[in-house]
Amino acid sequence: MILIVDDESRMRRFIRMNLELEGYQVIEADNGIRALDQVRQHNPDLIVMDVMMPEMDGFETLKLLREISTVPVILLTVKSDEDDKIHGLSLGADDYVTKPFSPRELSTRINAVLRRADWPAPTPRTVLKIDERLSIDFNRHQVIVAGERIDLRPTEYRLLNHLVQNVGWVVPHDTLLAKVWGYEYREETHYLRLYINYLRKKIEEDPANPVYILTERGVGYRFVDFR
Numbered sequence: 001m002i003l004i005v006d007d008e009s010r011m012r013r014f015i016r017m018n019l020e021l022e023g024y025q026v027i028e029a030d031n032g033i034r035a036l037d038q039v040r041q042h043n044p045d046l047i048v049m050d051v052m053m054p055e056m057d058g059f060e061t062l063k064l065l066r067e068i069s070t071v072p073v074i075l076l077t078v079k080s081d082e083d084d085k086i087h088g089l090s091l092g093a094d095d096y097v098t099k100p101f102s103p104r105e106l107s108t109r110i111n112a113v114l115r116r117a118d119w120p121a122p123t124p125r126t127v128l129k130i131d132e133r134l135s136i137d138f139n140r141h142q143v144i145v146a147g148e149r150i151d152l153r154p155t156e157y158r159l160l161n162h163l164v165q166n167v168g169w170v171v172p173h174d175t176l177l178a179k180v181w182g183y184e185y186r187e188e189t190h191y192l193r194l195y196i197n198y199l200r201k202k203i204e205e206d207p208a209n210p211v212y213i214l215t216e217r218g219v220g221y222r223f224v225d226f227r
Contacts, residue, residue: 001025001042002110005035005049005061006076015048018103019110032061039069046114048106051077051088059091066092070154072113076101082190089194094155112182117154128164130226134203134212136164143203150202155180159195160203160223163213168225170216196221 002024006012009030016026027042029035031053038044047065051058058075065073072094077084085096094113097106129135135144141157142149152160158180163171174186181191196215200207214222 001027001044003027003029003035003038003042003044003047003049005029005032005047005053005058007031007050007053011050011076014103015106018107022107024110032056032058032064035061036064036068039065039071043069044071045117046110047071047073048110049073049075051075051079051084059088062088062091062093072117074106074109074113086190086194089191092153108184112184115182116158116180130212133205136160145203152202153198155195156199156202159192160199163221163223167223170220170222172220176220192221 002019004012004015004019004026005028006015007030012028012030016028019026027038027044029038033056035047035049039047049058049061053061058077062073062075065071073092074095074097075088075093076097076099077088078099088096094116095109097109126139127135127137133146136142137144137149138157138161140149141152141154143152143160144150159176162176162179173189173192177185177188177192180195181188185191196213197207200210200213203212204210212224214224216222
């Protein structure tokens, strides 16, 4: 089930018609408050939500939504500025589509986000000890830093998993994007920068001077060889 959140009825009808042709069950909300109610009542599999709405915009709605749900969210906006995209992603959005868009583009993005939500990355082992400070519990999608368990978002987990599976090797930007987000995202480098930053804040003692996830400028990222 997909929830469409937009204050424009024509946009909701346009999206609904095309998603129902794809075989999805669709529900609607015309503002952020109703969207939160729909999530509580119906627990949708994914939300497509406009950013520019009166009273409570999509960013504020997303912030409140993340207090009650981890449902995947695709934000819609007329803005194409990268700062807006990063802001939405930092609040917990899973993807961003800029208006105007084609039904095929939105459908492709929805399918990619649902794939990421449904397909966990392969688990190399249950608990992996990096050093005395850091261990990774792949079964629970957690990292243990100085004895404290820290939860990972699903995307953070997949990214860390791919880096650790290639420990000591540089993984190119486009490879990480294709593996973690999907083949359609190979050029979306801001997604990768943002989530590398998230991971470093969770596992590095000094995120500005990382010792676990290293940057190979212009190429990609490498997880330090701890073996």
